[in-house]
């Protein structure tokens with residue numbers, strides 16, 4: 001199958017503007033505290049870079065690689081392929097995600113970090129597809145809501161390609 005970029009949904013400027021606005025909220029919400037950002041590789045890389053530069057809090061960063069496949073159970077099975085390297089106990093974890101789709105991955109990750117003693121766990125996602133939700137997850141911080149479209153760019157891939165595009169566009173399959 002051939003894939004090309006169709007309509008551009010969000011430009012770099014628009015995305016950075018949202019990152020800035022959300023970072024401002026985070027700066028207020030966690031005033032006087034530290035945050036521990038956990039980026040989900042590989043998709044969240046670009047969004048996380050935008051977000052962290054706007055934070056004025058004591059900030060640590062870490063990364064996790066999780067993959068999910070939909071089983072018969074509504075929440076599916078999530079495997080952690082690369083764990084975080086630091087200790088989140090007593091910390092304010094913010095999971096930085098590229099896109100919340102079914103919510104399967106994040107549902108498990110929320111539980112995972114709580115189980116490891118995090119003081120708090122929230123989600124900061126660049127994109128959200130609420131119409132696809134299967135697990136009860138809603139990001140406290142969210143860049144943009146989109147319809148049920150497959151999107152690429154700004155970290156998001158189709159078969160590992162297009163992550164480098166400096167905008168989010170709709171994937172056109174032909």
Ligand code: IMP
Nearest residue numbers: 099100101102103104105150151156157
């Ligand atoms: P969830 O567990 O179904 O919420 O899976 C979310 C993950 O699926 C995201 O972190 C992405 O890596 C991937 N994903 C979901 N929708 C898209 C899309 O439209 N484009 C690219 N990747 C997507």
Ligand code: MG
Nearest residue numbers: 040043098099
């Ligand atoms: Mg992801």
